[in-house]
Amino acid sequence: MTEQASKFHPKSNSVLYKATSTMPDTQPNLAKPAPASAPITTTSLPGSEHITLRVKDFNAWYGAFQALHNITLNIPSQRVTSLIGPSGCGKSTFLRWINRMNDLVANARAQGVMQLDKDDVLDRNFDVVELRRRVGMVFQKPNPFPKSIYENIAFGPRLHKHFHRSDLDALVEQSLRAAAIWDEVKDRLHNSALGLSGGQQQRLCIARAIAVGPEVLLMDEPCSALDPRSTASVEALIRELRQTFTIVVVTHNMQQAARVSDLTAFFFEGKLIEAGPTDGMFTNPKNKQTEDYVTGRFG
Amino acid sequence: MSGISLRAKRIVKNRAFLALCLLSTSATILILALLIASIMAQGSHFLFNSDALGAVFAHGELSQLTKIIRWDFLTNFASRFPEKAGIYAAVIGSMWVCAICALLALPLGIGTAIYLEEFAPKNRWTALIDFNIRNLAGVPSIVYGILGLTAFTRMFGLFGSDKNSALSFGPDNAWWHIQFPFGQGLLAGGLTLMLVVLPIVIISSREALRAVPSSLRQASLAIGATQWQTASKITLPAAIPSILTGAILAMSRAMGEAAPLLVLGIPVFIANTPDNLNDNFTVLPFQIFNWAGRPQESFHQLAASAIVVLLIVLICFNGVAVYLRQKLRKPLA
Ligand SMILES: Nc1ncnc2c1ncn2[C@@H]1O[C@H](COP(=O)(O)OP(=O)(O)OP(=O)(O)O)[C@@H](O)[C@H]1O
Numbered sequence: 001m002t003e004q005a006s007k008f009h010p011k012s013n014s015v016l017y018k019a020t021s022t023m024p025d026t027q028p029n030l031a032k033p034a035p036a037s038a039p040i041t042t043t044s045l046p047g048s049e050h051i052t053l054r055v056k057d058f059n060a061w062y063g064a065f066q067a068l069h070n071i072t073l074n075i076p077s078q079r080v081t082s083l084i085g086p087s088g089c090g091k092s093t094f095l096r097w098i099n100r101m102n103d104l105v106a107n108a109r110a111q112g113v114m115q116l117d118k119d120d121v122l123d124r125n126f127d128v129v130e131l132r133r134r135v136g137m138v139f140q141k142p143n144p145f146p147k148s149i150y151e152n153i154a155f156g157p158r159l160h161k162h163f164h165r166s167d168l169d170a171l172v173e174q175s176l177r178a179a180a181i182w183d184e185v186k187d188r189l190h191n192s193a194l195g196l197s198g199g200q201q202q203r204l205c206i207a208r209a210i211a212v213g214p215e216v217l218l219m220d221e222p223c224s225a226l227d228p229r230s231t232a233s234v235e236a237l238i239r240e241l242r243q244t245f246t247i248v249v250v251t252h253n254m255q256q257a258a259r260v261s262d263l264t265a266f267f268f269e270g271k272l273i274e275a276g277p278t279d280g281m282f283t284n285p286k287n288k289q290t291e292d293y294v295t296g297r298f299g
Numbered sequence: 300m301s302g303i304s305l306r307a308k309r310i311v312k313n314r315a316f317l318a319l320c321l322l323s324t325s326a327t328i329l330i331l332a333l334l335i336a337s338i339m340a341q342g343s344h345f346l347f348n349s350d351a352l353g354a355v356f357a358h359g360e361l362s363q364l365t366k367i368i369r370w371d372f373l374t375n376f377a378s379r380f381p382e383k384a385g386i387y388a389a390v391i392g393s394m395w396v397c398a399i400c401a402l403l404a405l406p407l408g409i410g411t412a413i414y415l416e417e418f419a420p421k422n423r424w425t426a427l428i429d430f431n432i433r434n435l436a437g438v439p440s441i442v443y444g445i446l447g448l449t450a451f452t453r454m455f456g457l458f459g460s461d462k463n464s465a466l467s468f469g470p471d472n473a474w475w476h477i478q479f480p481f482g483q484g485l486l487a488g489g490l491t492l493m494l495v496v497l498p499i500v501i502i503s504s505r506e507a508l509r510a511v512p513s514s515l516r517q518a519s520l521a522i523g524a525t526q527w528q529t530a531s532k533i534t535l536p537a538a539i540p541s542i543l544t545g546a547i548l549a550m551s552r553a554m555g556e557a558a559p560l561l562v563l564g565i566p567v568f569i570a571n572t573p574d575n576l577n578d579n580f581t582v583l584p585f586q587i588f589n590w591a592g593r594p595q596e597s598f599h600q601l602a603a604s605a606i607v608v609l610l611i612v613l614i615c616f617n618g619v620a621v622y623l624r625q626k627l628r629k630p631l632a
């Protein structure tokens with residue numbers, strides 16, 4: 001599984017190069033038919049046997065405004081799935097329904113099927129606390145707690161279980177290592193997390209999300225507030241983490257989607273236009289709108 | 300018009316405005332200085348010992364240093380004879396009543412603020428509550444005095460009259476002795492002052508909580524914390540310095556109130572410190588009010604001396620509030 005996943009990476013890099021350097025009138029590569037080995041449908045994301053999140057005929061509203069229309073999408077486990085699309089097309093809305101953060105929005109409402117493994121995410125009786133422990137979230141702007149680095153990581157685990165000090169220490173180290181930030185912070189675990197750089201803060205937030213042991217990690221434009229170097233480190237981390245987690249990442253950056261994701265879903269005006277393996281989406285989009293968007297002709 | 304003259308005009312306007320601002324600022328400071336000077340001049344007789352002052356400053360007798368201040372003014376009870384009068388009962392009464400007021404108003408006010416800010420749904424009902432609290436903060440304190448008189452001093456006449464109570468608990472000499480109605484006792488005073496400061500505590504605490512970035516709440520909730528865990532472990536700790544600052548300022552307001560207690564009818568001549576929660580008491584502002592209303596000049600001087608003491612206490616309160624604001628308030632994001 002890991003082997004298969006890592007194959008995507010070098011390929012998608014080359015795709016990225018072509019997609020961004022080709023002028024609109026000279027795109028022979030985009031006209032090529034899709035390779036038979038990668039069947040693309042608009043409803044499912046192939047690439048892994050096991051589906052972590054099943055979404056079927058999903059609709060979401062804010063009051064009377066319908067933000068998402070009939071979304072049907074399967075998100076495979078231990079893959080990075082990127083959601084792309086122009087601003088306001090509903091990517092964040094979709095993401096925030098997966099861990100029910102939209103419960104906080106008074107007039108937000110949803111209908112349809114959204115299944116995490118066997119559980120119905122939209123079930124009113126489904127425990128959101130349990131859901132959010134299984135589905136972690138990383139926000140656009142790094143938002144560490146105004147506490148020490150150690151306390152930031154230990155906060156989540158301690159909510160759910162009583163730990164012995166040594167176990168907690170080990171868990172903190174493990175989470176920070178998993179988020180590739182241990183070496184940078186190991187000597188100042190008890191200093192304020194606000195003293196870290198933006199990129200470090202974002203990786204700390206990822207470590208904080210990892211610490212409670214989620215299955216899925218949702219990331220809403222995790223790099224958009226970061227400089228290129230920090231972006232590179234967070235992207236490297238995302239690629240690393242897909243071995244353990246199912247990752248859904250929203251991005252406005254086509255190159256980033258191409259670099260980090262195995263599968264891509266293109267949203268437009270609240271509808272899922274196309275979804276499939278990332279390299280296919282960037283070389284052989286089925287849909288004219290997808291093609292226009294990934295080649296930068298709009299959006 | 301040429302560019303030069305426009306520019307000249309701008310500069311003149313700017314200077315004039317600056318001068319106006321400086322003028323009004325200095326006028327304010329001047330008035331304040333005059334006020335303090337005149338109070339000090341009037342109050343100095345009962346605050347300072349002129350013999351000791353002369354000895355220390357004219358003759359350098361440092362042994363007289365501690366005698367400069369007339370401590371007996373602080374340690375004597377009120378008296379018909381100005382030279383023997385002091386503010387001991389009033390100071391102790393103020394401390395008691397403020398402590399009771401703080402113990403009641405702070406948990407209630409901060410709790411209400413946490414509920415309204417962190418838990419309450421944002422609907423018409425909570426908007427109405429919000430509107431009411433804001434209005435209550437602007438109600439003159441004497442109105443709360445009337446409320447305190449009926450609700451606490453007399454308790455709507457449910458338990459007999461306030462001079463002849465029908466219900467009491469505990470021996471008279473136990474500090475927790477309580478009788479109903481509360482009469483003019485410490486509990487009635489503390490509760491009435493609680494009414495005065497409660498809206499202030501609620502509003503300042505809500506503002507402190509609102510200043511905590513919602514990204515922190517989201518981070519906590521997204522990790523699987525409940526609303527209560529988020530409020531108690533993330534939002535409240537982040538807001539505590541500002542909440543305390545507001546609480547201290549509210550307490551200094553309570554410290555300075557005379558009007559509502561005047562309505563309760565608290566006595567001014569108190570010859571002992573309170574023994575229990577129902578015992579009679581008086582407070583500094585009320586003592587000042589009483590002395591200032593007497594015809595003799597000596598009592599006016601006593602009032603001025605007590606004002607100096609009250610001002611010093613209030614300045615200390617505000618100093619602590621400023622300190623908390625500067626030192627404890629950490630960046631949140
Ligand atoms: N709390 C809300 N109340 C009402 N409408 C909302 C709310 N949040 C989002 N919307 C609307 O729902 C639509 C989808 O918003 P969403 O935030 O999901 O877009 P997005 O794809 O994440 O955009 P961006 O790329 O700019 O983040 C938009 O039209 C937006 O105006």
Ligand SMILES: [Mg+2]
Nearest residue numbers: 091092093220
């Ligand atoms: Mg968004």
